[in-house]
Amino acid sequence: MGVPLLETKIRSASKEVVIGGNHRFCLIGERINPTGRRIFQEQLRAGDLSAIERDVKAQVEAGADVLDVNMGVPLTDEAELLAKAVTMIQELTDLPLCIDSSVVEALEAGLSAYKGRALVNSITAEDERMEQILPLVKKYDAAVIALPNDVDEIPMDPEKRLLLVDKIVEVATKEYGMAIEDIVIDPLAMPIGADQETAVNTMTTMRGIRDKYGMNMTCGASNVSFGMPGRHGLNGTFLAMAMTAGLTSAIMDARTEEVISSVKAADLLLGHDEWGMAWISRHRAAQAAQAAVAT
Amino acid sequence: MGVPLLETKIRSASKEVVIGGNHRFCLIGERINPTGRRIFQEQLRAGDLSAIERDVKAQVEAGADVLDVNMGVPLTDEAELLAKAVTMIQELTDLPLCIDSSVVEALEAGLSAYKGRALVNSITAEDERMEQILPLVKKYDAAVIALPNDVDEIPMDPEKRLLLVDKIVEVATKEYGMAIEDIVIDPLAMPIGADQETAVNTMTTMRGIRDKYGMNMTCGASNVSFGMPGRHGLNGTFLAMAMTAGLTSAIMDARTEEVISSVKAADLLLGHDEWGMAWISRHRAAQAAQAAVAT
Numbered sequence: 260m261g262v263p264l265l266e267t268k269i270r271s272a273s274k275e276v277v278i279g280g281n282h283r284f285c286l287i288g289e290r291i292n293p294t295g296r297r298i299f300q301e302q303l304r305a306g307d308l309s310a311i312e313r314d315v316k317a318q319v320e321a322g323a324d325v326l327d328v329n330m331g332v333p334l335t336d337e338a339e340l341l342a343k344a345v346t347m348i349q350e351l352t353d354l355p356l357c358i359d360s361s362v363v364e365a366l367e368a369g370l371s372a373y374k375g376r377a378l379v380n381s382i383t384a385e386d387e388r389m390e391q392i393l394p395l396v397k398k399y400d401a402a403v404i405a406l407p408n409d410v411d412e413i414p415m416d417p418e419k420r421l422l423l424v425d426k427i428v429e430v431a432t433k434e435y436g437m438a439i440e441d442i443v444i445d446p447l448a449m450p451i452g453a454d455q456e457t458a459v460n461t462m463t464t465m466r467g468i469r470d471k472y473g474m475n476m477t478c479g480a481s482n483v484s485f486g487m488p489g490r491h492g493l494n495g496t497f498l499a500m501a502m503t504a505g506l507t508s509a510i511m512d513a514r515t516e517e518v519i520s521s522v523k524a525a526d527l528l529l530g531h532d533e534w535g536m537a538w539i540s541r542h543r544a545a546q547a548a549q550a551a552v553a554t
Numbered sequence: 555m556g557v558p559l560l561e562t563k564i565r566s567a568s569k570e571v572v573i574g575g576n577h578r579f580c581l582i583g584e585r586i587n588p589t590g591r592r593i594f595q596e597q598l599r600a601g602d603l604s605a606i607e608r609d610v611k612a613q614v615e616a617g618a619d620v621l622d623v624n625m626g627v628p629l630t631d632e633a634e635l636l637a638k639a640v641t642m643i644q645e646l647t648d649l650p651l652c653i654d655s656s657v658v659e660a661l662e663a664g665l666s667a668y669k670g671r672a673l674v675n676s677i678t679a680e681d682e683r684m685e686q687i688l689p690l691v692k693k694y695d696a697a698v699i700a701l702p703n704d705v706d707e708i709p710m711d712p713e714k715r716l717l718l719v720d721k722i723v724e725v726a727t728k729e730y731g732m733a734i735e736d737i738v739i740d741p742l743a744m745p746i747g748a749d750q751e752t753a754v755n756t757m758t759t760m761r762g763i764r765d766k767y768g769m770n771m772t773c774g775a776s777n778v779s780f781g782m783p784g785r786h787g788l789n790g791t792f793l794a795m796a797m798t799a800g801l802t803s804a805i806m807d808a809r810t811e812e813v814i815s816s817v818k819a820a821d822l823l824l825g826h827d828e829w830g831m832a833w834i835s836r837h838r839a840a841q842a843a844q845a846a847v848a849t
Contacts, residue, residue: 451822452830458823462798483823487830488837489815496794496819503757503795520784521816524791527746528753528778535747535782542783 262473265440267402269325269355270375276324276355278443278475278508283531284498284522285508287357287378287477288323290314291344293332303332303340308347315351323513326352327380328369329359338368345372357404357510363391370399379403380510381445384423385410386430393435402441404477405431407464413447415454417463420446424468440475443508444468448478448497450485458483458497462504469505480511480518495521502529557768560735562697564620564650565670571619571650573738573770573803578826579793579817580803582652582673582772583618585609586639588627598627598635603642610646618808621647622675623664624654633663640667652699652805658686665694674698675805676740679718680705681725688730697736699772700726702759708742710749712758715741719763735770738803739763743773743792745780753778753792757799764800775806775813790816797824 264280278285291314293300299310318326328348330340341360348356358369359380370377381404382392396403407414407423414420424444431437446464449457461478468474483497484490495518498509502525511518520541527538559575573580586609588595594605613621623643625635636655643651653664654675665672676699677687691698702709702718709715719739726732741759744752756773763769778792779785790813793804797820806813818836821827 455825455828459825487822488834489819492815493819493822493833496791496816497823499791499795499816500798500820500823503798520787521791524784524788525795527782527788528792528795530750530754533750538788539783 261470264469264473265475267378267440267443267475268376269357269378269402271349271353271355272374274353274355278477280469280473280475280505280507281531282507283526283537284502284506285324285477286322286513286519286522287325287327287508287510288318288321288513289327289479289510290318290512290514291326291348292329292359294329300332303330304335308340308344311344311347312351315348318513319352319354321513322519323354325355325357325378325508327357327359327510329380330365331360331362337362337365341365342368342372345369349374358401363395366392367395370395370401373399377401378443381406382427382431383408384426389427389430389435393431393437396441397435397437402443403431403437404443404445406445406447408447413449415449415457415460417460417467420464421467421471424472424474428472428474439472443475443477445477445479448480448483448501450487451483451493452486458500462501465501465504465506475507476505477508477510478506480509491515491517494518498522499525502526556765559764559768560770562673562735562738562770563671564673564697566644566648566650567669569648569650573772575764575768575770575800575802576826577802578821578832579797579801580619580772581617581808581814581817582620582622582803582805583613583616583808584622584774584805585613585807585809586621586643587624587654589624595627598625599630603635603639606639606642607646610643613808614647614649616808617814618649620650620652620673620803622652622654622805624675625660626655626657632657632660636660636664637667640664644669653696658690661687662690665690665696668694672696673738676701677722677726678703679721684722684725684730688726688732691736692730692732697738698726698732699738699740701740701742703742708744710744710752710755712755712762715759716762716766719767719769723767723769734767738770738772740772740774743775743778743796745782746778746788747781753795757796760796760799760801770802771800772803772805773801775804786810786812789813793817794820797821 266279357378383406405427407420480494484493499521526532561574652673678701700722702715775789779788794816822833
């Protein structure tokens with residue numbers, strides 16, 4: 260195994276979440292995101308953030324550990340929306356947030372509104388992206404998700420992805436003074452329907468990153484099943500397999516029982532659920548819910 | 555990855571099944587076994603083998619690749635029963651069989667009745683067991699499942715299990731002239747409820763065996779969840795995780811949809827289901843079955 264497994268600590272005003280290979284898997288709820296949600300987009304465009312309340316509640320109840328917040332709606336002031344959303348969500352829950360934007364000004368507005376130690380989503384290995392965002396991450400004492408892709412390509416070859424991880428680590432730690440444990444790599448899970456070898460390559464990349472650096476990793480759990488039927492089953496199985504290769508968190512729909520069940524089973528099997536207490540209580544809750552429906 | 559991945563070939567009179575790390579996972583149906591089935595035991599004691607017909611049909615329909623046959627009922631002539639069962643099953647299906655007994659005479663009777671190239675379940679690293687069974691395996695040109703446990707213990711430490719695998723390989727190939735690809739290791743999955751580290755240790759053992767020898771492996775899929783609720787979910791997740799460590803088959807209840815679904819998802823993710831054809835057709839069949847129920 261080589262190097263020790265690192266811990267990434269993020270916080271709200273009152274709650275800390277530790278991401279790490281010796282901890283249970285960190286579920287980052289992806290729901291607060293207008294992409295593909297037309298009604299939500301229209302509401303946000305009209306300055307109506309009320310739908311967020313329901314999304315927060317559903318994800319908290321489902322057991323999310325962190326909530327991703329993305330306010331990327333075309334033709335709006337994303338910075339203003341994101342700052343408002345962050346403030347509002349922090350009044351609704353004590354879960355730490357992952358502040359998610361491709362717009363640098365929006366990230367800054369979100370970070371400045373945030374109370375605690377956020378996770379920033381995301382940088383790539385592109386110099387310009389690192390130059391724009393890493394000073395912000397550093398200024399607000401946040402952690403950051405980094406994708407090993409470059410200006411021209413998302414390399415499929417694990418060796419090439421590892422070289423881009425090397426570059427990210429080198430630049431972020433040496434030029435921007437980041438601690439390596441505050442960089443969470445997203446090794447890019449691609450659709451299995453487009454390339455049969457992609458999941459194996461992603462897991463090889465993960466093993467390489469874990470064994471060389473012990474860094475934490477996350478991924479978009481649902482990418483891998485894009486275009487396939489039975490998506491939840493595929494996503495859940497992928498996460499459990501990837502957890503054996505070093506994946507320690509995922510950005511996912513925290514409301515999908517089938518996916519979470521795989522993750523919780525993998526937590527238990529990896530020795531991160533003492534006496535199976537979480538697994539057993541989860542099962543009891545499901546039984547109680549079924550019994551309530553039946554009566 | 556080191557060494558090439560070996561192929562274990564077993565056959566009925568007309569059908570070959572290849573177990574191997576570059577093939578889809580091999581499902582060995584465990585159902586034809588009187589252990590824990592009181593009515594079936596009584597029937598077998600009375601010489602009534604008719605229940606086997608239903609067990610064969612259910613497992614074939616569920617997609618088993620190989621059927622395990624165990625006739626271990628106390629106070630019966632197990633050798634005679636096993637030979638009869640083997641003959642009967644080979645009239646019902648062309649799936650290859652795994653001939654399963656702790657009684658040497660029963661294994662011999664089963665092997666002599668069998669048409670094709672069987673899998674024998676099982677030897678251990680104990681000298682006496684190897685001495686009794688390996689000459690039979692060789693005589694009938696079969697393959698064999700081998701458990702890395704010794705007279706005194708089932709070692710929990712992966713290093714110790716690997717030493718016992720070394721011993722099995724050494725003795726079976728050098729003293730009995732077996733081909734290494736005809737030895738399938740069962741690295742002993744133990745209940746996670748009794749020992750939190752057991753699944754990790756078993757997967758470490760698997761990785762060690764794959765990387766050193768490229769040998770095929772099997773396990774009793776349901777052991778790991780013994781004493782826990784939500785067993786199918788745990789078993790399926792365990793198999794998918796273990797497949798990333800080199801597990802290439804399992805002795806399992808081939809009728810449990812939830813477990814098979816995980817295995818089939820893992821086949822796809824490991825690149826062993828070209829274009830996802832098996833995954834997609836499985837999903838369509840499930841939808842058709844649901845539609846049939848709904849009308």
